[in-house]
Amino acid sequence: MRFIISTAICSLIKFKKILNEKYLKIFYGLTLLLFIFSAFNFKNTFYSINSDKHGYVMTTGEHHDKVKDTIKFLENEIQEKDVFIGTIFSSILQCAFNIDKERIYPYKYSDPERFNFVEKVMENNSQGLMILDYRRNGGWAKGYPKSGEFQIGNIFVKTLQNKDGIQVYRWRHDWDNY
Numbered sequence: 001m002r003f004i005i006s007t008a009i010c011s012l013i014k015f016k017k018i019l020n021e022k023y024l025k026i027f028y029g030l031t032l033l034l035f036i037f038s039a040f041n042f043k044n045t046f047y048s049i050n051s052d053k054h055g056y057v058m059t060t061g062e063h064h065d066k067v068k069d070t071i072k073f074l075e076n077e078i079q080e081k082d083v084f085i086g087t088i089f090s091s092i093l094q095c096a097f098n099i100d101k102e103r104i105y106p107y108k109y110s111d112p113e114r115f116n117f118v119e120k121v122m123e124n125n126s127q128g129l130m131i132l133d134y135r136r137n138g139g140w141a142k143g144y145p146k147s148g149e150f151q152i153g154n155i156f157v158k159t160l161q162n163k164d165g166i167q168v169y170r171w172r173h174d175w176d177n178y
Contacts, residue, residue: 065166066164073160077170089131110141118130130167130170
């Protein structure tokens with residue numbers, strides 16, 4: 001659809017070059033601008049770019065997650081040996097904490113083998129954090145408990161935080177030494 005609209009606008013701009021009279025070109029240009037401004041609601045565009053409001057944004061269909069509290073929480077929680085399993089937080093871990101991409105595993109909520117994948121990652125890594133958002137962890141597909149302690153395979157997992165729709169879980173192979 002965007003391609004069709006952009007092609008139509010480009011054609012209308014090229015058509016202006018065919019016109020000979022100066023006043024006709026001005027009138028056509030103004031008409032074209034009015035059409036563009038009526039076709040695109042710039043208020044919606046500027047709102048989605050500048051809004052700091054979190055949650056579902058009707059104009060774009062996106063969901064803006066509030067992550068500041070989780071970032072503050074993770075500042076005191078991340079350890080050197082940790083690996084990470086995450087959804088939206090993967091890029092935030094790289095930017096905010098300079099976590100190496102090789103230490104971050106993607107949680108793909110639509111993958112039917114996601115639970116087996118998580119179990120393998122936890123078995124192969126002695127400790128880490130799993131950071132999921134509520135949409136991918138129970139909202140759009142079956143997920144993990146949002147509170148308490150539970151087991152994934154033979155690995156004991158604790159829910160550390162469930163705030164602003166983001167769950168932070170920790171697993172360790174040696175909970176006794178923690």
